[in-house]
Amino acid sequence: MTTIDATPATNKSDSPTNPRRRVYLPNAKYIPILATLALLVIMYCIGVSNYRNFDQPSVVVNLFRDNAVLLVVAVGMTFVIMTGGIDLSVGAVISLTTTLTATLLQGGWPPLVVLPLVLLLGALLGAGMGAVIHFFKVEPFIATLAGLFLARGLALFINQNSIPIRDDLWKTLSEYRIPLADRVTTTIPAIVALVAVLIAAVVLAWTRFGRNVYAIGGNADSALLMGLPVGRTRIAVYALSGFCAALGGVLFSINSTSGWALQGTGLELDAIAAVVIGGVLLTGGSGYVFGSLLGVLVYGMIQTIIRFQGDLNAAWTRIVVGVLLFGFIVLQRLVTRKAR
Amino acid sequence: MTIVKNRLFWPSVILVALLAVNIFTSNQFITVRDGHLFGTLIDILRGSAPLVLVALGMTLVIATGGIDLSVGSVMAISGAVACLLISDLDDQNNVGSVLLIIAAAIAVSLVLGLWNGALVAAVGIQPIIATLILMVAGRGVAQLITDGQIINVQSGPYAAISTGFFFALPVAFLIAAAAVALTVVLTRRTALGLLLESVGGSPVASRLAGIRSRRITVMVYVVAGGFAGLAGLLYSANIKSADSISAGNLIELDAILAVVIGGTALIGGRFSIAGSVIGAVLIQTLSVTVVAVGVPSKATLLFKAVVVVALCLSQSRTFRAKVFGRIKSRPVVRAEVPA
Numbered sequence: 001m002t003t004i005d006a007t008p009a010t011n012k013s014d015s016p017t018n019p020r021r022r023v024y025l026p027n028a029k030y031i032p033i034l035a036t037l038a039l040l041v042i043m044y045c046i047g048v049s050n051y052r053n054f055d056q057p058s059v060v061v062n063l064f065r066d067n068a069v070l071l072v073v074a075v076g077m078t079f080v081i082m083t084g085g086i087d088l089s090v091g092a093v094i095s096l097t098t099t100l101t102a103t104l105l106q107g108g109w110p111p112l113v114v115l116p117l118v119l120l121l122g123a124l125l126g127a128g129m130g131a132v133i134h135f136f137k138v139e140p141f142i143a144t145l146a147g148l149f150l151a152r153g154l155a156l157f158i159n160q161n162s163i164p165i166r167d168d169l170w171k172t173l174s175e176y177r178i179p180l181a182d183r184v185t186t187t188i189p190a191i192v193a194l195v196a197v198l199i200a201a202v203v204l205a206w207t208r209f210g211r212n213v214y215a216i217g218g219n220a221d222s223a224l225l226m227g228l229p230v231g232r233t234r235i236a237v238y239a240l241s242g243f244c245a246a247l248g249g250v251l252f253s254i255n256s257t258s259g260w261a262l263q264g265t266g267l268e269l270d271a272i273a274a275v276v277i278g279g280v281l282l283t284g285g286s287g288y289v290f291g292s293l294l295g296v297l298v299y300g301m302i303q304t305i306i307r308f309q310g311d312l313n314a315a316w317t318r319i320v321v322g323v324l325l326f327g328f329i330v331l332q333r334l335v336t337r338k339a340r
Numbered sequence: 341m342t343i344v345k346n347r348l349f350w351p352s353v354i355l356v357a358l359l360a361v362n363i364f365t366s367n368q369f370i371t372v373r374d375g376h377l378f379g380t381l382i383d384i385l386r387g388s389a390p391l392v393l394v395a396l397g398m399t400l401v402i403a404t405g406g407i408d409l410s411v412g413s414v415m416a417i418s419g420a421v422a423c424l425l426i427s428d429l430d431d432q433n434n435v436g437s438v439l440l441i442i443a444a445a446i447a448v449s450l451v452l453g454l455w456n457g458a459l460v461a462a463v464g465i466q467p468i469i470a471t472l473i474l475m476v477a478g479r480g481v482a483q484l485i486t487d488g489q490i491i492n493v494q495s496g497p498y499a500a501i502s503t504g505f506f507f508a509l510p511v512a513f514l515i516a517a518a519a520v521a522l523t524v525v526l527t528r529r530t531a532l533g534l535l536l537e538s539v540g541g542s543p544v545a546s547r548l549a550g551i552r553s554r555r556i557t558v559m560v561y562v563v564a565g566g567f568a569g570l571a572g573l574l575y576s577a578n579i580k581s582a583d584s585i586s587a588g589n590l591i592e593l594d595a596i597l598a599v600v601i602g603g604t605a606l607i608g609g610r611f612s613i614a615g616s617v618i619g620a621v622l623i624q625t626l627s628v629t630v631v632a633v634g635v636p637s638k639a640t641l642l643f644k645a646v647v648v649v650a651l652c653l654s655q656s657r658t659f660r661a662k663v664f665g666r667i668k669s670r671p672v673v674r675a676e677v678p679a
Contacts, residue, residue, distance in 0.1 A: 088593075136656035142600050145593060146648040153642030160638050269409070269472060276469050315483035322477020329465055329473070 029286070032279030035335040036294045039328055043301050051308040057184050059304060067300040068189035069094070069248040069255070070270055071293065074278075075200045076244025077271045078292040079237045082204070083216045084284025085140035087238065089129065089147035090245040090271055093122050094264035096155040097249025102163035102259025111169040119246045125151060126242020130235035144238075148268070155261035162260040165253060173254045189251040196247065201289040213237060217284030274299050277329065298328060347603035348615050350654040354647070355622045358629050359384075365632040372508070380628065382510060386502070388624035389512035390415070390571035394591055395598040395620040396523055396613065397564030402599055404560050405540040405608025406460060406467035411568040411595060413478025414452050415588030418445040418569035419576030420485040423493050432495035442501070446569045452478065453565020457558035471561075475592070482584035492581040502577035512574050519567060524613050533611075536560065540608025594623050601651060622651075 047054045064071070073090045080087045097118045104114045129147045133140050165171075177185040204210035212233040215223040224230045253259055278295030280287030302324045306317055359381070366380040394411045401408045422445040429437055452474060459470035493499075504511040527533030535556055538546040543553045568588070576582050600606060601622060602615020626647055630640045653659045 132653070136653060136659040136662075138652045138656050138659075139600055139606055141606050142597065142648075142652045145597055146645060146652055148593075149641055149645035149648055153639070153645045156638050157642050269475075273469060273472050276466055282466055282468060313488070315480045315488060318480025318483070319477045322473050322480065325476065326473045329469060330463060333463055333465055 031335075032332070033288060033291045033294065035332050036277065036279060036291065036298065038335075039331055040294055040298055040301060043298070043305070043328070047301070047305050047308065051305075054308060057181065061180060061184055061186050061190075063297055063300040063304065064190040064194060065187050066303070067296050068187075068193035069252050069264075070267065070274060070299065071193040071296045072196050072244050072248040072251060073267060073271045074274045074292045074296050075196050075289060076241035077268075077275050078200070078278075078280055078287065078289055079204070079213055080140075080241045081272070081275055081280050081282060082213050082284055082287055083234060083237050084220070084282075085133065085234070085237070086144065086272065086282070087126075087129075087147075087241045087245075088141065088144040088268045089125070089151055090241065090248070091264035091267035092148040092151035092155070093125060093242055093245035094249040094252055094267060095261050096125075096151040096158075097122060097246045098253040098256075098259035098263050099155040099158050099163065099261045100259070101250065101253045102165050103158055105165050105167040105170065106163060111167050115250065118250060119243060122246020122249070123239045123243040126245070127235055127239035129242070130238030133238065134231045134234045152261065158261070159259075160261060162258050165257045165259065170254055170257055174257050187255075189254055192247070192251060196244070197289060197293050204289050209233065209236065214285055217286070219285075270299065273325075277332070302328075347655065348612070348618060351601050351615070351618050351622055351651065354651055354654070355618060355625060358622070358625045358647075361629055362625070362632055365629075380632070382513075384621065384625050384628050385513045386510040387628065388621045389502075389510075389516040390574045390588075391591065391594060391598065391620040391624055392516040392617055393519055393567045393571040393574070394588075394595040395602075395616045396519060397560075397567035398592075398595045399599050399602070399604055399611050399613055399616040400523070400527075400536060400560040401467070401564045402596075402604050402606060403536045403540050403608055403611035404557055405543070406557065406560070407596070407606070408456060408471045408561065408564045408568075409468060409592045410452070410456060410471040410474035410478055411564065411571075412588030412591045413475050413482065414449050414565050414568040415572030415575060415591065416479055416482035416582075416584045417452065417485065418449045418572035419587050420482045420491070420582040420584050421445045421448050422498070422573055423491040423576055423582035424485055426493045426495050426498055427491050429495075432493060433497060435497045438495055438497040442498075442573060445573055446566055449565045449569020449572070450562050451565075452569075453562040454558065456565065457561030460561060461554040461557040479584065482582075482587070486582050486584045488584075490581050490583050494580070498577050499580050500577075502574050512578075515570065515574065519570070520613065520617055527613065537609050537611065540610070542609075595620070597648070598623055601655070603655075 044060075047059075053059075073094070077087055077090065100121070101114055101118050104117070105111060125147065129143050132138050133143045173188050176188055178188070178191065179185050204213065212223070212228050212230075215226065215228055216230055216233055220230055249264070252263060256263075274295035275287070275292045276282060276295070277298055278287065278291030278293065280291055302321055305324070306312060306320055309320075312320060362380050362384075368379040371379050394415070398408055398411065422441055425441040425444065426432055426438060429441075432438075456471050456474060459465050459473070460467050463470075500511060501515065502512045506514055527536065535546070535551055538549070538551055539553045539556045543557070546553045546556075571591075572587060575587055596606075598619030599611075599616045601619035602612050602617070604611040604615060626644060630643050635643050
């Protein structure tokens with residue numbers, strides 16, 4: 001397919017208004033991401049104009065602090081969805097990680113042993129699910145649903161109650177604040193999450209592994225015929241998602257200095273929603289890590305607006321989240337549809 | 341050999357095995373008492389009715405390549421609407437008004453299904469996100485309807501749709517069976533099933549072939565909403581109250597699990613109603629069995645996980661070929677593992 005790119009590359013904003021400009025393909029792949037970004041900015045501006053103190057830099061900085069866990073999980077989920085799969089086990093892996101971390105630390109294990117151990121466990125669990133999906137051709141939805149039951153079952157088996165963490169390292173990490181500017185500080189989990197996003201973006205865009213992920217998502221059979229290591233990549237993707245979920249669990253345990261087997265219930269759906277809002281197709285093969293970042297920020301922005309509104313009860317909070325999500329998705333859909 | 345190769349063979353084997361466990365653990369598996377059937381088997385059939393209904397709607401949605409995450413919230417809303425209206429009645433035992441209220445609650449669920457269908461078919465949002473909106477907001481709506489309380493009702497006719505008996509069989513089971521029979525007739529004795537599978541295979545190709553694929557898509561979400569609403573009524577009638585928090589909580593995952601156990605592919609284009617029913621009954625039997633054999637409460641989920649793992653491995657042809665390699669014919673094995 002040859003495309004004559006006759007349009008100047010500058011008029012990103014007015015090309016959507018002209019339906020005849022169908023030759024303008026090169027930027028089409030960025031349109032979902034740009035639309036999400038624009039809507040996010042509009043949402044922020046609405047927040048600034050409606051609520052006092054919304055324009056403070058801490059509002060934006062705290063978005064990362066409050067959504068660090070979701071961000072890390074969404075990064076792993078991006079890779080999985082990019083290959084056309086799905087990982088429902090992430091919320092349960094978080095609960096298993098926090099429970100195990102808290103139990104081991106309570107049992108007097110050194111924290112520097114516990115940390116790599118739980119991360120390795122998450123990766124192994126993910127790799128196991130990936131192996132089942134690849135070798136036994138089980139649907140990803142079902143294999144990871146079984147993983148969800150298994151991980152949460154293990155967590156409940158270890159301890160059904162909330163376990164406090166009294167370890168010094170965890171307390172230090174939890175209380176440490178990194179000053180960014182005057183009266184603006186952030187936490188270590190937020191930085192870890194941002195670093196995870198950057199690494200993942202680089203890996204997906206510029207490494208052989210990343211290109212394999214796109215190829216498998218586009219068409220696994222073609223990828224196989226091209227000689228790409230489909231099996232290895234697929235297992236690695238689930239291992240990565242398991243690792244990210246375990247890392248999310250560690251961040252969770254740092255944030256709350258406790259472990260609880262019911263933590264992270266339903267987080268898998270939040271992560272999937274964030275990834276899809278960020279423009280990743282559930283059928284695989286298309287999307288960016290930064291899109292998922294934007295998706296998480298949209299989620300966080302909705303929460304922030306609700307917190308600034310302040311006078312909503314539980315029922316109205318759910319409804320407003322739904323309405324905002326609806327408005328956002330419909331707008332995003334309209335923008336991207338016009339552009340195509 | 342052909343029986344063993346059937347997709348439903350292994351789920352059925354596990355279902356029968358679980359039922360066999362129940363025969364030994366329960367002192368009354370099936371007996372006649374007060375003129376109707378009674379026992380563990382009947383409890384399982386009655387208890388699985390809501391999940392069967394939800395799985396039925398989910399099967400149709402998945403057949404068209406979609407997914408419906410909002411079923412749990414629709415259950416909560418329909419139960420809340422019904423209980424709120426019944427609690428306002430002067431005479432809660434008036435059969436006519438209770439039936440009217442049930443119809444109203446189902447109408448509300450159909451409208452909610454229409455909303456999902458419109459988002460998917462007309463606006464063109466990915467189904468998982470489109471239904472996620474109602475999943476999040478719907479439970480809030482249910483909480484608003486019940487005002488955050490648990491509404492108790494003392495209505496005989498309403499409770500009867502779950503706990504009553506008709507011709508010695510539980511009414512809930514009969515409702516589910518009627519819904520299954522109706523769906524089977526409509527999809528397998530008319531062209532509707534073919535149209536569903538064609539839309540699931542490729543909406544664009546179906547439209548070009550002259551099928552109104554949008555209308556079919558909207559229809560399956562409406563039907564799924566209606567079945568979920570009915571399931572919500574059965575659930576709330578069983579506990580004689582509307583609980584907007586726990587009604588249908590996480591049922592979407594169980595329903596999807598039931599559908600996939602039954603051999604319906606999540607990518608759409610193929611569905612098995614009998615399979616989904618077996619899957620739903622299997623999941624309910626599993627929860628009953630866990631309690632019956634005395635698994636400690638902290639290990640119930642682990643037990644469920646083990647069975648689900650065994651189940652999904654047993655369904656994998658490749659796994660069976662590797663484990664029972666001698667029994668299978670060689671070409672199948674080669675075709676499945678090209679690497």
